[in-house]
Amino acid sequence: MNNISDLEKNQCCGCAACYTSCPVKAITMFPDEEGFLYPSIDKEKCLDCGICLKVCENVVFYENEQKIYACWDKEDENRSISSSGGVFSALANIILDKGGFVCAVGYSTDCKECFHKIVTSKDQLDDLRRAKFVQSKKYDVYARIQILLKAGKKLLFCGTPCEVGGLRQFLRKEYDNLLTCDLICGCVSSPEVYKTYIDYLNNKYKSRAISVNFKDKRKGWREKAIAVRFENGEEYYNSILDDDYCVSFHSRYNIRPSCFHCKYRNLKRVSDITLGDFWGIEKYVPEFDDNKGTSFVLANTQKGDSFIHKMSNMNIFFMDINCEQYSSTYNWCLHKNPWDVSIENREQFYQDIKIMPFDKMAEKDLAIIKEERKRRKLNLK
Ligand SMILES: Cc1cc2nc3c(=O)[nH]c(=O)nc-3n(C[C@H](O)[C@H](O)[C@H](O)COP(=O)(O)OP(=O)(O)OC[C@H]3O[C@@H](n4cnc5c(N)ncnc54)[C@H](O)[C@@H]3O)c2cc1C
Structure with a gap:
């Protein structure tokens, strides 16, 4: 095969350059079981021209003095x-x-x-x-x-x-x-996990989110916090060290x-x-x-x-x-990879997110990580 389906999953960043480059529109971006989009090839349409692979490999860094x-x-x-x-x-x-x-x-x-x-x-x-x-x-x-x-x-x-x-x-x-x-x-992080979280908050606040801010600065730039406002005038505000979605993102699960x-x-x-x-x-x-x-x-x-x-x-x-x-x-x-390897029970996290309310999943899968992070007071960048 001379197309993007040869690419290992962990090498695909989901940039969609292959999808847009395909001359016969044989590629669609399709979510996997974790909710991340990946190119999927229609073999009937594919000409095996290799453009998708060339586009993927052709990374050009600027070399000027910065x-x-x-x-x-x-x-x-x-x-x-x-x-x-x-x-x-x-x-x-x-x-x-x-x-x-x-x-x-x-x-x-x-x-x-x-x-x-x-x-x-x-x-x-x-x-x-x-x-x-x-x-x-x-x-x-x-x-x-x-x-x-x-x-x-x-x-x-x-x-x-x-x-x-x-x-x-x-x-x-x-x-x-x-x-x-x-x-x-x-x-x-995964668009599907994010959507699940907004659904969960909408349900909890019996309303509809009208704005989401992952870097609310009311307590200062360093006090990183998430703020979600709802149609009914209510607001959810929490430190990103304590918010279940942010913890799933800043830990190695939802990456x-x-x-x-x-x-x-x-x-x-x-x-x-x-x-x-x-x-x-x-x-x-x-x-x-x-x-x-x-x-x-x-x-x-x-x-x-x-x-x-x-x-x-x-x-x-x-x-x-x-x-x-x-x-x-x-x-x-x-310039450095933040984490070396994926977390062991990652698969469990993505299974649980589909069948449990977000807070129940967090109690089960994220509790240890939350405690550990708070204890170490990691400076999340
Ligand atoms: C997922 C993510 C991780 C980050 N991690 C770091 C980090 O580790 N260290 C660090 O120094 N800075 C990080 N940043 C960048 C930082 O938070 C600010 O966004 C950046 O400094 C720009 O700030 P600003 O005040 O100039 O503009 P802002 O008004 O804050 O503009 C942010 C810009 O980023 C774009 N943007 C927002 N979300 C996304 C997204 N999900 N994907 C693509 N583009 C997006 C917006 O459209 C906008 O153009 C991160 C940003 C994102 C989105």
Whole structure:
């Protein structure tokens, strides 16, 4: 066989570049028993042309000299509602002000699904802000982006490193009018487990979730918390150390198998700009730290660097530090695999999630992990 079905499951990040690249639409993205999407080939349609495999293998890292910045928005208005320092919104505003398009991850109206959306106005931006702890669905977004780029439209694409890689591997050409932004990403979780959790909360609060924030900052940037608001005016708020879904994600259960072997987790990056949290900023420059969120910003290309300096209203400080040393000490997800192997009773977790309410499953499968994590007071990045 000369197609993507040859690929081992733990090597497939679900970026959907193969799906979009297939010239005869022989590939669909289909959920497995854990709820992660994988390419499935219609053998009747497949020409065995091998394009899907080539696209998958063609990862191109930028090799330029990189620059590190500490950035945060001078206005609390954007910063307080962003996960870190608000850099994503500042970059999006530059592109939107020029009549361009922004593609990043938003929620479905019932908050049960996350997917890449393309927006054209600042009113639509809030949905795309903030980290969502679930793998986004891509549908046909790469193909829609290609049409816009070919028409000369300016576009900002933001996603995990594998999604930026997937887009560029699909495009197979550099576009001056495309700005790419990836995140320091530890891993992504199952869309199905996420949906099950929202269903569980809806049931518990006898209402419908209208917003989900995995990085609520009301108690500060370091007090990581999830906040879910409901149609009936109620709110669920909890530390991510205590929230069952977040524990399932930040433990080794609810993680896409390929995240254990991520080929994009590298000091060399596939995007123009890499965004993350500047954990450890208090050790480098204490006066930069007010616990409201400071972004770690890595310029990987000249284009990325020039956009960083175009951000108005932003404090931008060049940090003359060694990237590998920084990452190894404070933010290892930039270049090191967070976990070596999958957890032993992973299979049990995915079975239980289908037959038990979320809290009962957590009592059974996550209790030990929760206790252990709290005891060790692990600093979840
Ligand atoms: C799953 C995940 C894990 C992360 N892990 C780390 C980490 O270990 N260390 C670290 O320093 N930073 C991590 N981050 C990045 C960090 O949380 C901030 O998102 C980032 O610094 C940008 O913040 P901001 O204030 O500039 O913009 P924000 O307004 O917070 O923008 C976030 C951007 O990320 C996009 N996004 C949100 N969720 C997803 C998703 N599920 N898939 C793809 N794109 C998404 C949004 O659409 C938006 O473009 C992670 C983000 C995610 C989504």
